[in-house]
Amino acid sequence: MTDRRTALVYHERYLWHDAGSAASVIPAGGMVEPGPHAESPERIRRINSLVEVSGLGEQVERVRPRPATLDELLRFHTAGYVERVQELSDGEGGDAGEYAPVNRSSYEIALLAVGGCLTAVDAVVDGRADNAYALVRPPGHHALADKGMGGCIFANAALAAFHALDAHNLERIAIVDWDAHHGNGTQAAFYDDPRVLTISLHQADCFPPGSGQIDETGDGRGRGSNINIPLPPGSGTGAFDAAFDRIVVPALDAHRPELLIVACGFDSSAWDPHARLMLHSAAYRRLTQAMLGVADRHAAGRLVVCHEGGYAPGYTPFCGLAVLEELSGAYTGVADPFLPIFEGYGGQELQPHQEAVITAVEQRAGAR
């Protein structure tokens, strides 16, 4: 028996988006030898596999996604951009912006990724599930209105929030992004919109370069409704726990969201090649518990998790299992074999230069 009804949205087709041949994220060609792209199907296939093998798959409700409609995309994206992605996908493929590869059928699969997040919102807001995890790819939090970035084609989490506003008439939503990289697309979507509080914890000056500074706090009526917490490289569980206790949770409690969305990247983990942060499965458990607490206090438990980055396919399954166990309250007893190593990393506790960043953000947030 589980405490909560958790919907897991997943589709085999998410594995069929082909990010092409690359060295990590740099397209192959010239002096770059062809190899597997980092935004690989393995990132989420292995999470889904561990959910099944661990037995958790029997404790969650599997929900099939539907594709997003054009109108749903146009709540944020420009018609010209959507057309361009479709043309690339129907043609020879190409880059939808910066490091956002599109190949055959990428358009349809990206629609299914957005639709997976919308399906998760529907399940939670309509009361068919208490919370939901949309295990989708391609990811979304870097995508801008008119440009793909960093592997992201359409803005999954932002479009989930627009859906909750427009289709479900909710008035206050919050998006917490704990991907290691700045959620620049999500920030842009609601920069002048006070209805949606956007909070991004990320490695300072990582990707996009220079993006996600403390002084980016929103504009116009949205002033104060965007919070960036740019943590120094090397930040571990102490820095994230302090940021949650001192900034994230108080800001959410002040906003009182009717729906809480998490943009969940596992590239903040200690093993990830795309950032230099040090989280582990036990840390993601605590972050998830904190979000469940906020959702319980303000949103009748309504929490939707949209999958973002995470490029260590050997480790992300244990992070994903941890988050899903906390969401559902169903514990499989499957241990994270990496945990003793990552918990033992030096510098996991809050360091003075990390605390200085948190204090600076805290002071700014307090002045909102």
Ligand SMILES: [Zn+2]
């Ligand atoms: Zn990322």
